[in-house]
Amino acid sequence: MNRRAGRLVFMLTLITSTFVFIVPFLFMVGNSFEEFSYVLPNPPRLLPSRVSFAAYSHVLSQSDLPRSALNSVIITSAATLFTALIASLSAYGFARIDFWGREPLFRVYLAALMIPGFLGIIPQFLVLQSMGASSSGLIGTKAGLVLLYVGAGVCGNTFFLRGYMQALPKELEEAVLIDGGGHMTTFLRVMLPLALPSIGTLAIFCLQGTWEEFFSAKVILGGVQKNITLPVMIQSLKGAHLTRWEWIFAASILAQIPMIILFGFFQKRFVVAGIAEGAVKG
Amino acid sequence: MVAMDARAAVKRARLSIRRKRLRGLAIAAPFVLPGFALACVFTLYPTLFNIRVSLSSYHIVQRSMTWVGLENFTELFTDRGGRISLAIRNNFLYAIVTTPFILLFGLVFAVMINSLKRFRVFFRTCFYLPVITSWVIVGNVFAYMFNPGGAGLVNYALVDILGIMEDYVPWLQRTWTANAVIWILGIWKNIGWSMIVYLAGLQGVPADLYEASGIEGAGRARQFISITAPMLKNTTFYVLVNMIIGSFGVFVQVLMLTGGNPRGTTSVLQYLLYDKSFNLFEFGQGAAIGVITAILVLITTIVMNRVFRTEGGRVE
Numbered sequence: 004m005n006r007r008a009g010r011l012v013f014m015l016t017l018i019t020s021t022f023v024f025i026v027p028f029l030f031m032v033g034n035s036f037e038e039f040s041y042v043l044p045n046p047p048r049l050l051p052s053r054v055s056f057a058a059y060s061h062v063l064s065q066s067d068l069p070r071s072a073l074n075s076v077i078i079t080s081a082a083t084l085f086t087a088l089i090a091s092l093s094a095y096g097f098a099r100i101d102f103w104g105r106e107p108l109f110r111v112y113l114a115a116l117m118i119p120g121f122l123g124i125i126p127q128f129l130v131l132q133s134m135g136a137s138s139s140g141l142i143g144t145k146a147g148l149v150l151l152y153v154g155a156g157v158c159g160n161t162f163f164l165r166g167y168m169q170a171l172p173k174e175l176e177e178a179v180l181i182d183g184g185g186h187m188t189t190f191l192r193v194m195l196p197l198a199l200p201s202i203g204t205l206a207i208f209c210l211q212g213t214w215e216e217f218f219s220a221k222v223i224l225g226g227v228q229k230n231i232t233l234p235v236m237i238q239s240l241k242g243a244h245l246t247r248w249e250w251i252f253a254a255s256i257l258a259q260i261p262m263i264i265l266f267g268f269f270q271k272r273f274v275v276a277g278i279a280e281g282a283v284k285g
Numbered sequence: 286m287v288a289m290d291a292r293a294a295v296k297r298a299r300l301s302i303r304r305k306r307l308r309g310l311a312i313a314a315p316f317v318l319p320g321f322a323l324a325c326v327f328t329l330y331p332t333l334f335n336i337r338v339s340l341s342s343y344h345i346v347q348r349s350m351t352w353v354g355l356e357n358f359t360e361l362f363t364d365r366g367g368r369i370s371l372a373i374r375n376n377f378l379y380a381i382v383t384t385p386f387i388l389l390f391g392l393v394f395a396v397m398i399n400s401l402k403r404f405r406v407f408f409r410t411c412f413y414l415p416v417i418t419s420w421v422i423v424g425n426v427f428a429y430m431f432n433p434g435g436a437g438l439v440n441y442a443l444v445d446i447l448g449i450m451e452d453y454v455p456w457l458q459r460t461w462t463a464n465a466v467i468w469i470l471g472i473w474k475n476i477g478w479s480m481i482v483y484l485a486g487l488q489g490v491p492a493d494l495y496e497a498s499g500i501e502g503a504g505r506a507r508q509f510i511s512i513t514a515p516m517l518k519n520t521t522f523y524v525l526v527n528m529i530i531g532s533f534g535v536f537v538q539v540l541m542l543t544g545g546n547p548r549g550t551t552s553v554l555q556y557l558l559y560d561k562s563f564n565l566f567e568f569g570q571g572a573a574i575g576v577i578t579a580i581l582v583l584i585t586t587i588v589m590n591r592v593f594r595t596e597g598g599r600v601e
């Protein structure tokens with residue numbers, strides 16, 4: 004009997020804290036269904052007075068949201084694809100090929116990890132500005148931002164995947180090497196399939212991080228309206244005079260749906276397992 | 286004759302070592318070179334070049350750099366508003382205030398969820414939701430919730446429903462309440478991450494330890510203190526380091542909630558860097574803020590390693 008009461012108290016505590024925890028989301032969803040009025044609803048409501056999809060149909064009918072969503076999709080998938088490709092190639096190089104200067108170079112990568120990413124933004128900006136034909140270079144272009152994301156992540160991602168690849172058994176590869184296959188065959192036929200779970204974890208974190216990244220996107224794309232990503236677009240919705248909160252919330256929810264689906268599907272397989280393998284033990 | 290042979294042999298050996306090295310490099314190149322080139326252009330070179338920019342006056346239009354020595358640094362520290370000192374103070378306060386709460390709540394929720402038999406995925410998703418939501422979005426929601434009048438959910442709850450306070454508080458217009466909102470947002474957004482890492486750590490605690498201690502009559506609390514907590518030491522260190530280092534990257538909260546106001550008292554280093562560089566186009570001073578931040582991060586990392594290595598024993 005006592006045990007059952009304890010269980011009940013436990014569940015109530017958990018449910019109450021979860022509810023308090025997600026109030027901001029409930030509030031956002033509730034207010035995205037509000038009708039527009041010139042004053043904010045006072046008192047504030049968690050649930051809308053009536054359900055109206057006006058805000059959703061408005062943000063979807065404007066060109067800003069669909070266009071920046073498309074930009075986000077292009078930038079995020081390109082960055083993730085190139086990140087996964089380049090990181091797994093260099094992780095293989097560092098884990099399995101014994102080349103001259105490998106250890107010192109890897110130590111340079113490790114040292115680079117100590118420096119928070121945003122500190123390089125001014126030189127990165129200047130580097131991108133000097134690339135390409137036009138006077139502003141790659142500033143304001145999707146390609147420039149993708150390059151920046153992939154390049155800024157190389158050291159960390161190589162480190163992350165190298166750990167996994169080193170832990171994999173070598174016997175299979177040796178068989179390929181004896182059969183006369185080179186490192187590229189080994190990489191494609193043996194290493195990639197074996198390392199796929201860890202590459203999946205890397206890809207998910209890269210997808211999520213790129214999708215929500217704001218600082219670099221704002222600095223690199225901020226001036227070119229047609230190329231901005233979703234976070235930059237949503238930030239620009241907050242007007243100087245009158246803020247249409249229901250538009251902001253509707254756009255925010257639409258922007259967030261892909262990530263929620265992604266994590267709903269993969270949380271067990273890649274997220275929890277990936278952290279358990281890599282971060283905690285490594 | 287013999288000497289000549291020996292010399293020739295040494296020469297040949299050297300050549301073959303060099304050739305071997307080159308061959309090794311040629312084999313590794315297709316794997317390592319693409320990443321290395323990108324790392325050079327976007328990580329390694331920017332880090333060094335940032336130091337150069339911080340010692341220069343950079344003109345964005347002419348794209349010219351003139352050496353000015355430490356002028357950017359002295360200007361930052363003698364600025365009348367004292368914005369840099371306020372920003373440094375706020376970064377450290379953010380780290381000191383938010384990290385303990387993130388660790389504590391992350392651990393508590395992880396242990397609670399871990400003891401569930403059903404609905405784990407549901408609760409895990411709820412707590413992880415803020416982590417996968419963009420800072421811009423949660424920044425907006427918090428700006429609305431901490432609205433100065435009665436339309437703000439927090440004011441309404443505290444004054445009208447619970448009656449704890451007499452008057453509505455203009456949260457984001459006052460230094461300390463605004464800083465508190467920035468902290469609360471930071472805590473709330475990061476609890477889910479800490480919880481997931483702790484959940485992963487809990488999977489590594491062998492179940493037979495609990496069984497054995499259960500047979501010996503140890504209660505839940507006892508088990509937590511003697512088994513769970515020590516086994517999670519490395520996990521805790523990992524979360525701690527990530528959160529403290531991450532505190533030097535606070536940016537979007539400040540941009541969305543206060544813009545550093547009132548008078549720079551809620552500003553942080555990255556916000557100041559952004560403001561100086563891309564609003565005022567003082568690239569030299571912006572880069573100087575970057576160098577200052579890097580030095581602070583370095584010192585903090587060294588101190589943390591010293592403190593927690595000696596106290597916590599083996600921490601990798």
